Amino acid sequence: MKISVALVEDEPYASARIKKLIKNDPTFEIVGEVTGVEEALKMLQFKKPDVVFLDIKMPDGTGFDVLSQLPSDCNPYVVFVTAYDDFALKAFEYNAIDYILKPYENSRFYKVTEKAKEFVSLRRSSVINQQISDLMKREEQPSQSEVNQIKITEKGWDVFIDYPDILLFEAHGNYCKVHLKSRFYIYKETMKKLEKELSNMEFIRIHRSYIVNLTNINAVQYIGKGEYEFELCNATKLVSGRSFASDIKEYLSIKVKT
Template sequence: MISFRNHHANRRFWGFREKFNFVPKMRKIRTLVIDDEPLARARILKLLQSVEYITVIGECKNGKEARRQIENYQPDLIFLDIQMPDLNGFEVLQDADLTHRPFIIFVTAFDHYALKAFDVRAVDYLLKPYDDDRFFKALNHARQQILLKDQATLHQKIVKVIEAYEHQHSDNLSALEIRDKGRTFLVNIQDVYWIEAEGNYLKIHLENQKHLIRMTLQSIENQLDRNFFFRIHRSVLVHKLYIESVAYKGNNQYLFRLKNGDKVMSSRSYKDQVTRYLESV
């Protein structure tokens, strides 16, 4: 679900790009070469020497060494042989502890692995023997995929900066002051999953915590951004971004399951608000 605020920040981002003709500069692609045959590794390394946007960060002669270097160096791109004596290429990817998955060009003498290679989202499949043109076609394809990923990442970062700026200059409530066991601290309003009225107090439900503050539900509702929070019950406000699912339970009532596992039931009198939410997602 894209909020109004996020949509506005996206428009601001694309306006920024258009106004300044902004195109992200292609960075060096950190590349790892993995093949148990020395001559095969040497050929790939020689071809990569002529490519200015490639930085070779290492070469590996077996699967265990490959797994260790992938985990340690987190390459952007790997040239990966499939048939190796200890671990094959698929086992290397399966066993590696990755914070991000590199782009993969498989290099092998066996064509029957092709379908399985694309199951693990390989960007290309070089069948030995291959000529230079085929090699550089695969490399350029990988480069385009990496550039698209980088542009998407940069876009997300700029959108977050714009959202943070707009949030700081908004009249909406941005944080709640919590007093608990003699200490006072702030909770970001965007970390609140739902809010429950209990007399003259509110129970603030976070992902794994709950806090009480002295305030009425009507008072806090007037200060919240309606693009994020809405009321589903006389005593309950829910953050839209944390809604996992909504199930109709009959009698104009809906069960909201939140991403932290909490379940909240709407009341019949708020059926219209729930319906509008469901139509918007």
């Protein structure tokens, strides 16, 4: 894992020391080095480093001026390196991961670099996990063709059936039969789940055993006692269940003939 680092430091000696210490760890790669606020703004937005070692007081402003002007898509982890101890509280208001006070021991600097590794690793893991999650969601979303079709596997072959070609679904144990005009297929789905999946489509459940395609109905006749006779486009006739009478009235909007 390579971690990109930028330096914003106006003192040559201080900058040289930071570079020397960073280069002792091959994980880090210095991608930019500047001495002032304006240069820092340009460099950070262009390089977008993982970590920036930032001085507080510079000739043309402060490290806080840099951070307050960075756009939201440029958010490196910040380590303040300064000789001033009265800015520590303000530094952490800018989400700094550490505040190194000059002069400092090498061991103190290396503790900071280890912390920086942990922060960058966590961020990258979070990004990767989000990318995986987004990819899985995209894969779970059906394509337009899948929305308009069902897939049935028969004898090792996948058969795709357009919903408009389906006359009805008929209960068949724990599965159902998908009836077309001249044949049927066994579909490994329950009627209960099917009814839910088809709720926003041109289908209606008329019986515990039947879900019919409204677009393939030739005629509907009320035959009494809360029952209707449906004639499909292939001349098949079905009698509805009494418990479905109100649904049939609502969805078909027919005039009841007695």
